[in-house]
Amino acid sequence: MARIVVDPITRIEGHLRIEAEIEGGFIKDAWSSATMFRGIEKILRGRDPRDAWFWTQRFCGVCTTVHSIASIRAVEDALKIKIPPNAQLIRNIIMGIQNVQDHVIHFYHLHALDWVDITSALKADPTKTAALAASLSDWPNNSATYFKAIQDKVKAFVASGRLGPFANAYWGHPAYKLPPEANLMATAHYLEALEWQKDVIKIHAILGSKNPHPQSFLVGGMSIPIDPDSQNALNADKLFEIKRLLKKAQEFVEKVYIPDLLAIASFYKEWAAIGGGVGNYMSYGEFPDANGNLWFPSGALLNKDLSKVLPIDQGKIAEYVDHSWFEGAGAGKGLHPFEGETEVRYTGPKPPYQNLDTNGKYSFAKSPRYEEKSMEVGPLARILVAYASGHKETKAVVDLVLGKLGVGAPALFSTLGRTAARGIDALLIAQQTPKWLDELIGNISKGDYRIHNNESWDPSTWPAEAKGYGFHEAPRGALGHWIKIKDQKILNYQAVVPSTWNSSPRDAKGQRGPYEAALVGTPVADANKPLEILRTIHSFDPCMACAVHVMDVDGNEVIKVKVS
């Protein structure tokens, strides 16, 4: 039995290492390790709770809005603050475009090269490529001239002799199955998506100054003022620009992303039976209306059973550290995030090392469990929960996609299902976000310019102690922040993050985390070039800086807060 190591796993956010045992061409067992951490939660202690969104935003620059949202929701929950409808709508638009843009970047720039062999694109016939593309959608760039120009560009790049980020990859691997024309089409869209993503995300700049790390979030609302008669506020000009960009986002998803996804998936249908994983799914639901009702429903599914959606109870979440480099509440004991106090204790091998001790502790990620169960979160979980709950829009798109691929719902429990669900998710949200903009415009027309609830802004109005939590269904799945406030300062802060759920190591019972479980049984044609591992891991869209953020309380340094 051969043990292989893939480190760094590239085309993800952050630092992830996979070790796997291969027997007879299949993965027999796998271990997922997060190899970097910073300790931001500890750094947060003693700080102003109104600042927490700005700090936690730096958990991750890829999911650059999600921790801000979860953080302000946690503080608003703790202080019982109700935000104005316009602030909610602006947040929905920001979350919506974050989701769509993030998914497109993932598909083309992080995941596509697992399925698309760029070198094969050089052999494609541009005319046939145009015919293929035109059979899929009426995207204006579907011409032979266009694909020829892209092919020439790639040829010139290769001829320059410097392959840059495309050097030394798995090109020519037997697991690549697309015909040259499909490869050329996908390569063209890889480049097009690079242009597109920077345009559509300007919505964040309009509503929040910049992206990454937009800066208009506030506990109690948003900082972007609304006034149609001011040049320094959200006015008709800016709203119209957002409308144009949302349309651009929707068109690209409908006419490029989804057709490409379906075309590529049709060549890789065997991946609908690979990479299933733990089979438990959880979604917190998202996109509240003015009354707090969620557009995407929340819920949990167990054992791939779509007939029963369980309600989520945050009290049933606990984090375990039996295989994580922390000291915890004791072997086999988990802690609820409100009580989450763990001490870091690196016990791994001294670097440089070849292998981790996977019988012991082997990751900086903890193992969150829901009712002691390992749960997968992310677009697949979100779509499955919505589908199983009878969410009308979701059901229509899922059935359409399954129909086009000629597969049944069980095909979703797989690597391919995860990748398809992300596209479905992007499509649904791309079509829904313009409606929130229309609603916002409607409110403004009626003279409602409110963006912030000032009632509890002044910390002197707060109770001596408060605690709350904020849920957000982020692009990568169920995200929760928990905060305890004492004397106007942060007493304790914990975040349980989508990629922690998914990348988690084993728990005390030996239950694998979702990455680990999904890898078991995956075929590996060439252990020296484990392309298949990348396919399944990338299907989760790992975000490791998010996953690892917890820190110890064992330091002797006391945060000195000077009374000012």
Place this chain on the structure above:
Amino acid sequence: MSIQKNSDTSEKAEQSAEKREYSVGEILKQRGVSRRDFLKFCTAMTAAMSLPASFAPSVAQALDEVKRPTLVWLNFQDCTGDTEALLRASNPTVGEIILDILSVDYHETIMAAAGHQADEALENTITKYKGKYLCVVEGSISMKDGGVYGCTSGKTHLEIARRVCGSALATIAIGTCAAYGGIAAAVPNPTGAVGVKDAVPGATVINLPGCPCNADNLTATVVHYLVFGKIPAMDSKGRPLFAYGKRIHDNCERRPHFDAGQYVEHWGDDAHRKGFCLYKMGCKGPATFHNCPTQRYNEKTSWPVASGHGCAGCSEPQFWDTMSPLYRRLPNVPGFGIEATADKIGLGLVAGAGAAFAVHGALNALRKDKEPEETKEG
């Protein structure tokens, strides 16, 4: 030609390329980038570098002559925000940077290779182009407990940084984490995080702080090097003067309201809607040196103050401690003139602002700074 087997072919291709290296201008032309677009890019770069417009032709000429330089990008204790910023670059775009302007031989977020093939790509590049490649570092470097809090391919980031930055022509520390330790280094700095200059003292480091860094400042720095053949003049904090030479407060579009005493008092009030000064809402612009007001973000769409939120001071060392709380008013903003530089006034202001936290490391780091070699713009 086709590239069937990755490494062999890239080797062959590289051998043939050695016979004839193309200039950036030639490559762009080959890729179908029009001369007009190229000149437009040169003009934008000239502006980003705070050079007079008459420099644009020299920029174009220089880029016509230089070869595609090699760049490796290392991610350490980071959030990938600066990589995302790179993806938003507009002039040139990330596509142009990757395909036309630079040879980005290692960047974990975008590269196709993984695992030992990725390691090999890095190894090949730093060996073959020793002393000639540019290195970009994103994220801080953990020094505590032998650096175990940051590892890639079983090696500590500290070890990787020493090796890769140590043999680079120059290292660009992108973002405040790589420049000064950033968020991970905030009190109590649980992992002993530091910036590149502290981790690899012998390296030639250009700091491009910001959270994240403005991608235009990165491309301008690279172009500055390509055009002038030397790294830009920097202040005592290692920041290029062309991007960090002026105080936000002095270039702020809302400065007239500060001078007129017109302030936002509450989020969403009449003054907020009219775009009055955010000083009372905690804006750190008076203590921060960065070109945000003029360069702006996302193709010049906006910047924090324009979205109704104060500046957070993110381009200043240890701003996480010295500039927080976020909504706390800076004490005693003096009426110094716009000729003041970071080196002359920064310390005093920041020391005042940092009252909320004990900032042992932070102030030490500031004091350590040497006198600036050049504080005036050249």
